[in-house]
Amino acid sequence: MNFSFSEDQVLLRNSVRAALDEQCPPARVRAMMDDERGYDEALWGEMAKLGWLGLPFPEEQGGAGLGLVELALVLEEMGRAAYPGPYFASVVLGGLGLMLGGSPAQKEKWLPAIASGQARASAALLEDGLDWDPAATTATATRAGHGWRLTGIKRFVPWAHVADVVLVPARAPEGLCLFLVDPREAGVTLAPMVGIDLGNRWSELRLTDAPVPADALVGPAGSAGPVMDGLLRRAAVGASAEMLGAARRCLDMSVGYAKVREQFGQLIGSFQAIRHRCAEMLVEVENSHSAVYYAAWALTAGAEDAAGAASICKSYVSESARKVCGDAIQVHGGIGFTWEYDLHLYFKRAKSLEPLYGDAAHHRELIVRGITAAR
Amino acid sequence: MDLNYTTEDVAFRKQVRAWLEHHMPRHIKNLDERRAWHRRLYEAGYLGMGWPREYGGQGARPMEQAIVADEMARAGAPAPTNGLGLGIAGPTIVVHGTDAQKRRYLRKILTAEEMWCQLYSEPNAGSDLAALRTAAVDRGDHFEVNGQKIWTSGGANADWGLLLARTDPAVPKHRGITCFLMDMRQPGVDVRPLKQITGSSEFCEVFMTDARVEKENMVGRLGEGWGIAQTTLGYERGGRALARVTTYASQYRQLVDAARRLKRNGRPIVDDPVTRQKLGRVWADLEVERYGALRTLTMLERGEHPGAGGSITKLSYSEFEKRFMELAEEILGPYGQLTDGVPAEYRLEVDTAIGDHGTWAYAFLWSRAGTIYAGSSEIQKNVIGERILGLPKEARADRVGGPR
Numbered sequence: 216m217n218f219s220f221s222e223d224q225v226l227l228r229n230s231v232r233a234a235l236d237e238q239c240p241p242a243r244v245r246a247m248m249d250d251e252r253g254y255d256e257a258l259w260g261e262m263a264k265l266g267w268l269g270l271p272f273p274e275e276q277g278g279a280g281l282g283l284v285e286l287a288l289v290l291e292e293m294g295r296a297a298y299p300g301p302y303f304a305s306v307v308l309g310g311l312g313l314m315l316g317g318s319p320a321q322k323e324k325w326l327p328a329i330a331s332g333q334a335r336a337s338a339a340l341l342e343d344g345l346d347w348d349p350a351a352t353t354a355t356a357t358r359a360g361h362g363w364r365l366t367g368i369k370r371f372v373p374w375a376h377v378a379d380v381v382l383v384p385a386r387a388p389e390g391l392c393l394f395l396v397d398p399r400e401a402g403v404t405l406a407p408m409v410g411i412d413l414g415n416r417w418s419e420l421r422l423t424d425a426p427v428p429a430d431a432l433v434g435p436a437g438s439a440g441p442v443m444d445g446l447l448r449r450a451a452v453g454a455s456a457e458m459l460g461a462a463r464r465c466l467d468m469s470v471g472y473a474k475v476r477e478q479f480g481q482l483i484g485s486f487q488a489i490r491h492r493c494a495e496m497l498v499e500v501e502n503s504h505s506a507v508y509y510a511a512w513a514l515t516a517g518a519e520d521a522a523g524a525a526s527i528c529k530s531y532v533s534e535s536a537r538k539v540c541g542d543a544i545q546v547h548g549g550i551g552f553t554w555e556y557d558l559h560l561y562f563k564r565a566k567s568l569e570p571l572y573g574d575a576a577h578h579r580e581l582i583v584r585g586i587t588a589a590r
Numbered sequence: 591m592d593l594n595y596t597t598e599d600v601a602f603r604k605q606v607r608a609w610l611e612h613h614m615p616r617h618i619k620n621l622d623e624r625r626a627w628h629r630r631l632y633e634a635g636y637l638g639m640g641w642p643r644e645y646g647g648q649g650a651r652p653m654e655q656a657i658v659a660d661e662m663a664r665a666g667a668p669a670p671t672n673g674l675g676l677g678i679a680g681p682t683i684v685v686h687g688t689d690a691q692k693r694r695y696l697r698k699i700l701t702a703e704e705m706w707c708q709l710y711s712e713p714n715a716g717s718d719l720a721a722l723r724t725a726a727v728d729r730g731d732h733f734e735v736n737g738q739k740i741w742t743s744g745g746a747n748a749d750w751g752l753l754l755a756r757t758d759p760a761v762p763k764h765r766g767i768t769c770f771l772m773d774m775r776q777p778g779v780d781v782r783p784l785k786q787i788t789g790s791s792e793f794c795e796v797f798m799t800d801a802r803v804e805k806e807n808m809v810g811r812l813g814e815g816w817g818i819a820q821t822t823l824g825y826e827r828g829g830r831a832l833a834r835v836t837t838y839a840s841q842y843r844q845l846v847d848a849a850r851r852l853k854r855n856g857r858p859i860v861d862d863p864v865t866r867q868k869l870g871r872v873w874a875d876l877e878v879e880r881y882g883a884l885r886t887l888t889m890l891e892r893g894e895h896p897g898a899g900g901s902i903t904k905l906s907y908s909e910f911e912k913r914f915m916e917l918a919e920e921i922l923g924p925y926g927q928l929t930d931g932v933p934a935e936y937r938l939e940v941d942t943a944i945g946d947h948g949t950w951a952y953a954f955l956w957s958r959a960g961t962i963y964a965g966s967s968e969i970q971k972n973v974i975g976e977r978i979l980g981l982p983k984e985a986r987a988d989r990v991g992g993p994r
Contacts, residue, residue, distance in 0.1 A: 490975035579870025
């Protein structure tokens with residue numbers, strides 16, 4: 216039993232942090248807010264070169280063959296940098312979705328392209344009812360010739376506007392199916408959904424009798440449920456890792472500020488009202504760290520409590536990160552409420568991920584189902 | 591990162607589990623029975639496991655100690671006795687004691703032939719422990735002790751006490767304190783039980799009137815007591831962390847069973863969505879405590895000491911325990927308040943260390959103690975803020991110095 220990072224894992228984290236500190240400082244994050252595509256192509260190319268874009272994919276498909284612990288390390292650093300771009304969408308939602316359910320041919324086509332940065336992927340996991348249960352899917356798939364036609368509305372699809380392929384669940388007579396959809400094809404329209412986190416772009420994706428070929432179906436028809444369950448768990452843990460990074464950044468900034476800001480002739484960090492708040496923030500951050508990396512390990516290792524651990528992770532970190540980032544604004548006072556000060560970048564990153572891939576309430580219900588079903 | 595246990599650890603766990611199945615007493619009724627159980631545990635090699643072999647220990651790894659504690663919690667095994675001897679006095683003597691002190695005291699702590707208590711807190715020195723006033727005056731061949739201690743767990747049965755006393759009132763308060771081993775069975779020591787909100791008396795008050803401490807029973811050097819106390823307060827953190835969570839998990843399962851039986855608005859409480867949310871949250875918090883325990887164990891296995899990090903663990907679990915017990919009370923309603931006449935299905939099957947039947951009421955009331963003893967939550971936050979986050983210390987009158 217060893218709950219600490221290996222040397223390689225520490226090296227990976229340090230190199231990701233150094234690269235993002237240099238190439239994705241807050242000024243760059245802000246510049247991307249006004250960019251139409253919303254991310255930096257040069258940094259994307261750099262990420263491909265550094266091997267981040269194929270990190271969890273098998274080596275034969277251009278990946279590094281690493282696990283979710285390593286992926287979580289990268290995502291934590293991205294949260295810490297409030298990195299704007301389709302990394303999570305492409306590697307976690309698209310890439311892991313394909314790894315979990317894709318045919319050999321589909322993997323061969325897409326994983327190397329994602330890993331090299333040539334293609335960007337995403338997944339459309341939410342509809343207007345905001346129900347994360349795959350069984351709640353209402354979009355439909357009907358057979359048409361050799362292929363299918365898809366109809367339905369997907370909401371909050373991350374980075375669909377720059378995606379080459381989107382995993383889209385739809386209900387067919389055989390049951391729930393997952394399709395690979397090119398969002399630029401006929402019958403597919405995108406409309407931007409602009410949230411408070413401008414580094415995390417969403418679209419509404421509307422399918423109107425959109426034709427897709429037979430080989431766009433992921434796995435056998437009707438078999439998408441377990442793939443989506445597995446993908447949602449990984450996305451929940453990945454999003455938690457990013458929230459953890461945002462929270463740690465907020466804590467660091469708060470502690471730094473409390474050491475230099477004076478009021479009443481004293482450093483505010485000497486007041487228990489501030490110091491105790493910072494201590495509580497650290498407890499939340501350390502507990503979130505435990506929850507993220509335990510779940511990442513459990514999913515990679517196929518531990519028997521992996522599903523529960525993923526729900527524990529997302530339910531815990533969703534609320535912790537919100538609290539820590541919110542407390543950071545409180546510690547800073549007025550300056551923390553300004554657009555000019557960087558704190559809101561991280562606050563908004565944590566907030567934007569909080570409801571995605573299941574909020575705390577969703578995962579708590581899953582936890583209790585697991586416990587009461589175990590008897 | 592690999593959270594699987596090694597094959598050796600799995601085998602050791604099986605061995606401990608099998609031993610407990612054969613030897614564990616069903617119920618312990620009094621201190622004599624508990625001492626006998628303690629003795630069996632010691633003879634099996636399951637107590638003082640991390641202590642050096644030459645003083646009766648096993649020189650075992652932290653993981654093996656954690657596994658034994660965890661298996662005992664899993665089986666609902668009664669605790670050994672002499673907790674303060676095993677947890678505080680013994681480790682203090684191991685680290686800071688003389689060879690003579692180690693030879694004289696350690697083995698008898700392990701066998702519970704001699705019971706120990708900790709004489710730290712005073713009526714006016716709680717969170718501000720360094721303000722203690724109990725005086726030890728050098729009388730040539732011995733020290734003469736006068737003063738009052740409070741919150742002394744196990745004081746009523748103690749043969750020896752680990753004492754902090756002021757030996758120099760003229761220097762700033764943290765520097766005038768010395769650590770001693772004091773014989774509790776002497777005329778100058780008067781022990782009175784302190785009845786707590788639980789109705790039970792795990793704690794005592796201790797009055798010392800011209801009590802005697804031999805010169806050879808000073809621990810460390812004169813005036814070094816504060817530093818020694820700082821290290822000993824950390825001993826109890828860590829090793830028991832896994833077992834503590836296992837006990838919570840056993841209580842949680844009993845709570846879920848109760849929530850299946852009890853009804854609200856015509857349906858089992860366990861089907862009530864509001865309660866389910868709360869149950870889900872508490873289980874997540876509980877598991878996060880377990881992950882934290884694994885992190886602490888990883889450090890201990892590498893020979894690192896959690897140091898101030900222990901404050902994060904202590905703050906986290908003690909605050910968790912209050913939230914957990916508040917939920918238990920909410921689900922159990924008035925059953926949760928019964929101290930007697932508890933229907934069997936709403937009893938809490940845990941060892942209470944005083945030999946009574948476990949009740950949720952007792953566990954609920956007891957949960958208020960955890961955020962006060964061994965450094966209150968507020969003190970833990972000060973430690974975290976100052977020693978981990980490096981935040982500035984507050985301006986405090988007593989840091990300016992001056993005599994006591």
